[in-house]
Amino acid sequence: MQISKFMTPEIIFGNQSIAQIGESLRRLGATRVFLVSDSGVVNAGWVERIMQILSQQKLAYHLWTNVTANPKDYEIHAGVAEYRALECDAILGVGGGSAIDAAKAIALLGTNDGSIVDYEGVDKITHPLPPMVMVPTTAGSGSEVSQFSIIVDSARKVKMAIISKSLIPDIAIIDPQTLMTKDRQLTANTGMDVLTHAIESYISLAATPLTEVHSLQAMRLIAKHLRPSVASQYNEEAKQAMAMASLQAGIAFSNAILGAVHAMSHQLGGFLDAPHGEVNAILLPHVLEYNFIAAPEKYRHIAECLGESTAGLSLPESSRLALKAVKELSRDLDCPESLSAIGLVPDQIELLSAHALLDVCMTTNPRDMNAQDVATLFRQAL
Numbered sequence: 001m002q003i004s005k006f007m008t009p010e011i012i013f014g015n016q017s018i019a020q021i022g023e024s025l026r027r028l029g030a031t032r033v034f035l036v037s038d039s040g041v042v043n044a045g046w047v048e049r050i051m052q053i054l055s056q057q058k059l060a061y062h063l064w065t066n067v068t069a070n071p072k073d074y075e076i077h078a079g080v081a082e083y084r085a086l087e088c089d090a091i092l093g094v095g096g097g098s099a100i101d102a103a104k105a106i107a108l109l110g111t112n113d114g115s116i117v118d119y120e121g122v123d124k125i126t127h128p129l130p131p132m133v134m135v136p137t138t139a140g141s142g143s144e145v146s147q148f149s150i151i152v153d154s155a156r157k158v159k160m161a162i163i164s165k166s167l168i169p170d171i172a173i174i175d176p177q178t179l180m181t182k183d184r185q186l187t188a189n190t191g192m193d194v195l196t197h198a199i200e201s202y203i204s205l206a207a208t209p210l211t212e213v214h215s216l217q218a219m220r221l222i223a224k225h226l227r228p229s230v231a232s233q234y235n236e237e238a239k240q241a242m243a244m245a246s247l248q249a250g251i252a253f254s255n256a257i258l259g260a261v262h263a264m265s266h267q268l269g270g271f272l273d274a275p276h277g278e279v280n281a282i283l284l285p286h287v288l289e290y291n292f293i294a295a296p297e298k299y300r301h302i303a304e305c306l307g308e309s310t311a312g313l314s315l316p317e318s319s320r321l322a323l324k325a326v327k328e329l330s331r332d333l334d335c336p337e338s339l340s341a342i343g344l345v346p347d348q349i350e351l352l353s354a355h356a357l358l359d360v361c362m363t364t365n366p367r368d369m370n371a372q373d374v375a376t377l378f379r380q381a382l
């Protein structure tokens with residue numbers, strides 16, 4: 001058996017858990033906190049509430065919100081300059097995947113020299129990072145528990161995957177109530193990202209028993225609760241379940257890595273600034289079809305977790321139900337079905353396919369791919 005490793009941060013989960021942000025940072029030795037968030041979270045009132053919590057703990061803080069969806073290298077460099085100038089000693093990230101990935105990248109450069117571009121790939125970090133507490137407000141990227149930070153190299157228009165155990169936050173605080181301020185489209189997009197994390201981590205070449213249990217449970221929760229969560233902003237049971245699904249899928253993919261959906265969607269995010277979850281929702285059925293022969297038994301488990309009845313069916317019949325379940329969910333949530341709808345044109349496919357092959361997520365895809373295979377999938381999804 002090959003050596004496997006499994007890591008998670010300390011996890012604090014539940015309604016009102018954001019009240020523990022202050023003491024969590026204190027426990028890590030923070031005195032001056034660099035608070036990374038985005039304008040949507042500020043407008044929803046969560047940042048105001050968190051700043052009160054920090055003040056109650058007598059923690060100095062500086063709010064920084066100059067991050068956009070698909071965070072860019074120059075945004076990170078500007079953030080680090082402020083972090084250093086203000087002599088902050090801890091990072092608090094509050095928001096969706098973009099804010100948290102940006103917070104982790106700023107933490108990286110807070111104690112490591114050079115440009116964020118220097119850290120693309122696996123295990124390039126050499127100095128310990130400052131204390132990090134992450135609070136996701138979407139369900140979600142899983143970045144609050146993962147060893148990933150995804151940042152756009154603006155010169156190459158490529159999303160870089162930066163992977164290191166040093167990027168795993170010290171404490172993840174997940175308060176499902178924060179999901180109630182998100183609109184239906186964001187809830188659907190981020191939910192399809194969670195589904196993609198659960199499925200790609202489950203069929204990943206690096207999956208282990210410790211990751212598979214989380215991947216499968218995330219799928220069960222998504223099958224039961226993503227539709228109701230999209231249907232109502234105020235469905236508390238659905239929000240709690242989707243927060244847990246996001247967390248468990250995040251734990252799974254942080255340790256098992258992902259696959260071709262993410263390798264390909266990173267390119268569209270970098271090149272077209274396209275919304276991550278939306279792109280994943282479009283690509284997932286096509287990549288699942290391609291990967292089918294690599295793991296039919298696992299596809300049967302996916303079908304069962306997504307609510308399909310497989311009793312009395314042969315393996316080929318039951319495993320194909322995984323595809324049907326994914327397509328139906330995507331359709332019920334009104335996810336777009338073609339990449340042309342988000343701006344991809346055929347001329348761009350060759351370049352994006354070449355870049356996708358170099359993405360680290362491609363290394364754990366269960367079926368080998370060459371540039372032609374990737375291009376064919378992009379064309380099928382057009």
Ligand SMILES: [Fe+2]
Nearest residue numbers: 141193197276
């Ligand atoms: Fe993702």
